Amino acid sequence: MANIIYNTAAIITLVSIGIAFIRMIIGPTVADRAVALDVMTINAISLIVFIAYYSNRIIYLDIAMVYALISFVGVVAIARYLERGI
Amino acid sequence: MELFGAIITLIGSLFLLLGALGIFRMPDVYNRMQAGTKATTLGTIFFLFGISIGHLECGCFGKIVVLILFVMFTNPVSSNALARAAHFTGIKLTDRTKKDDLEKDNIKNKGEEK
Amino acid sequence: MRKLKHSILLFLTLMIFWILFTSLDVQELTIGAIASIIIVLMTIGLKPVLSAIKLNPKSILFSIIYLFVFLKELIKSNIDVAFRVISPKLPINPGIVKVKTKLKSPLGRAFLANSITLTPGTLTVEMRDEYFYIHWIDVTSENIEGATKSIVSNFEKYLEVIFG
Structure with missing residues (x-):
């Protein structure tokens, strides 16, 4: 029973990545795309943690952590680039 | 206990879906950020917490706590930086906007410099 | 020291x-x-x-209270945003308002800005000295004092004790 609910949650997260991806394609400005990318990465972090528990490899949690770190730095770099160039 | 964790995870994933829907439906970039930041932060907290209390036997609760703290601190910072950059590059607010104090103050500062 | x-x-x-x-x-x-x-x-x-950060018993007590106040506001803000997103007419009334803070230390201001971003309908756009510019999804008061009262003061009274 619990497994079915966990899998449903993962599928809903996957669907929300898809919706954010549509916004990333049609988004009229760069900032829209960056926001959509931010949301996609955070959903992906949740999915990575889900996969870590699902396949019983706890080492994947470290990957989720590094991915969170890189996405934060990436979004801040995009913001800084928009503000005054590289 | 596992069922309880599963239900919390489901609630978290629903919040994540709401965040993505908000990104899709809102009219301008600032409103999108509002939905994107808040809903995804709470959604991630619920999702990770639910998964970890459903699998307490592996003893990696600490890593999940670090991950939750990290998301909670960096998510507002990155959206703040993006909002600031978006306003700086002159992305227009939607037509339904009531007022814009920042724009007014920018114009005032330029007038004083001249 | x-x-x-x-x-x-x-x-x-x-x-x-x-x-x-x-x-x-x-x-x-x-x-x-x-x-x-x-x-x-x-x-x-x-x-x-x-x-x-101040290290006396009162500030430690206040930081625990602050954590619970913050979590309550976070959940409230999410339900608020959820209603706005789901309802077909998108009931938004946005605008950027200016508020004033009493906090002096940079860390306290950073905490305040993050808390504002995660609470109902507000997003910090810019910080200049003691003024914050905040994007508000539902503007209810247009002047600085009213906006400060309804956005900032709820957190400020705790953060003032913790950070000074």
Whole structure:
């Protein structure tokens, strides 16, 4: 029973990545795309943690952590680039 | 206990879906950020917490706590930086906007410099 | 003195995160302590930001209360945003307002800005000296005082005790 609910949650997260991806394609400005990318990465972090528990490899949690770190730095770099160039 | 964790995870994933829907439906970039930041932060907290209390036997609760703290601190910072950059590059607010104090103050500062 | 307080607090924070990452094993604790001391020595020339935290019983009590107030506001804000997103007419009334804060320390202001971003319908856009520019999804009061009262003061009374 619990497994079915966990899998449903993962599928809903996957669907929300898809919706954010549509916004990333049609988004009229760069900032829209960056926001959509931010949301996609955070959903992906949740999915990575889900996969870590699902396949019983706890080492994947470290990957989720590094991915969170890189996405934060990436979004801040995009913001800084928009503000005054590289 | 596992069922309880599963239900919390489901609630978290629903919040994540709401965040993505908000990104899709809102009219301008600032409103999108509002939905994107808040809903995804709470959604991630619920999702990770639910998964970890459903699998307490592996003893990696600490890593999940670090991950939750990290998301909670960096998510507002990155959206703040993006909002600031978006306003700086002159992305227009939607037509339904009531007022814009920042724009007014920018114009005032330029007038004083001249 | 402020440097010393900052160094001790930084060391304790690093050690807590290290223990959360690994386990309570003597070898791992030793390595973590050595790495934390190296990091503290490397960053000793930077600004002592953490020394703004006050360490008395009242501020510790207030930080625990603040955590619960913050979580309550976070859940409230999410339900609020959820209703706005789901309803077909998109009931938004946005605008950027200016508010004033009484907090002096940079760390306190950073905490305040983050808390504002995560609470109902507000998003910090810009910080200039003691003024914050906040994007508000549902503008209810147009002047500085009214906006300050309804956005900032709820958190400020706790953060003032914790950070000074």
